[in-house]
Amino acid sequence: MELHVLFALFSLLFSVSSANLASLLNSNGLAFFNCFANHSPASTTISSVVYAPFISSYDSIFQNTIQNLRFNSSMTQKPQYIIVPQRPAHVQAAIICSKNHSLQVRIRSGGHDYEGLSYKSKTPFVLIDLVKLRKVKVSLRKATAWVQAGATLGELYYQIAKETSTLGFPAGTCPTIGVGGHISGGGQGSLMRKYGLAADNVVDAILVKADGQIVNRATMD
Numbered sequence: 001m002e003l004h005v006l007f008a009l010f011s012l013l014f015s016v017s018s019a020n021l022a023s024l025l026n027s028n029g030l031a032f033f034n035c036f037a038n039h040s041p042a043s044t045t046i047s048s049v050v051y052a053p054f055i056s057s058y059d060s061i062f063q064n065t066i067q068n069l070r071f072n073s074s075m076t077q078k079p080q081y082i083i084v085p086q087r088p089a090h091v092q093a094a095i096i097c098s099k100n101h102s103l104q105v106r107i108r109s110g111g112h113d114y115e116g117l118s119y120k121s122k123t124p125f126v127l128i129d130l131v132k133l134r135k136v137k138v139s140l141r142k143a144t145a146w147v148q149a150g151a152t153l154g155e156l157y158y159q160i161a162k163e164t165s166t167l168g169f170p171a172g173t174c175p176t177i178g179v180g181g182h183i184s185g186g187g188q189g190s191l192m193r194k195y196g197l198a199a200d201n202v203v204d205a206i207l208v209k210a211d212g213q214i215v216n217r218a219t220m221d
């Protein structure tokens with residue numbers, strides 16, 4: 001089975017009201033939140049998508065998918081903001097505003113990432129946490145699937161197996177790997193002799209470019 005990867009690298013309820021929020025942010029922070037709001041769909045509740053360190057749920061969101069407990073420590077450099085996109089437009093806004101504020105970006109698919117590369121950086125950065133973008137949609141007729149980059153391989157395999165016993169996707173053997181990192185790194189697995197790497201079986205992808213534009217195969221042709 002081939003796979004379409006939806007790579008659209010794509011609420012915290014503030015414990016403070018937005019009036020309080022404004023008073024807690026310095027001018028840089030305020031500009032970042034404003035930038036994000038300006039580039040997001042009007043229906044967005046910003047406080048459910050962007051988290052600053054003084055927000056009470058920031059720590060739990062940050063720690064949520066840290067699998068190497070060495071990095072679950074106060075010594076780990078934390079992101080200036082965590083963005084938890086609920087839709088692709090939030091990924092676009094995150095990219096545009098991080099660039100505008102000269103912040104690097106780390107993208108976390110939530111898999112095992114024992115090296116912590118998806119959520120640590122020595123330079124000031126924004127963490128885009130894909131924990132809410134993990135849908136898997138299988139088309140048996142086309143023998144393809146769209147998977148959002150925040151799903152794990154286990155979730156992908158589970159969804160395929162629920163719908164068919166005759167199709168599979170050639171990728172790694174470890175169910176806790178995040179699809180985004182696995183496929184963008186190649187993706188070896190036990191079916192590779194016959195079907196190649198996971199990346200060999202990607203037939204389309206939706207990507208957010210560095211300028212914030214969304215592209216896929218049709219727009220790149």
Ligand SMILES: *[C@@H]1O[C@H](CO)[C@@H](O)[C@H](O)[C@H]1NC(C)=O
Binds near residue numbers: 069072
């Ligand atoms: C990570 O550290 C926090 C305290 O800083 C702790 O509450 C949490 O349980 C730790 N996570 C794990 C998975 O051990």
Ligand SMILES: *[C@@H]1O[C@H](CO)[C@@H](O)[C@H](O)[C@H]1NC(C)=O
Binds near residue numbers: 099
């Ligand atoms: C950031 O956004 C502001 C306001 O739109 C704009 O004036 C400025 O040029 C932008 N800076 C960069 C580096 O994109």
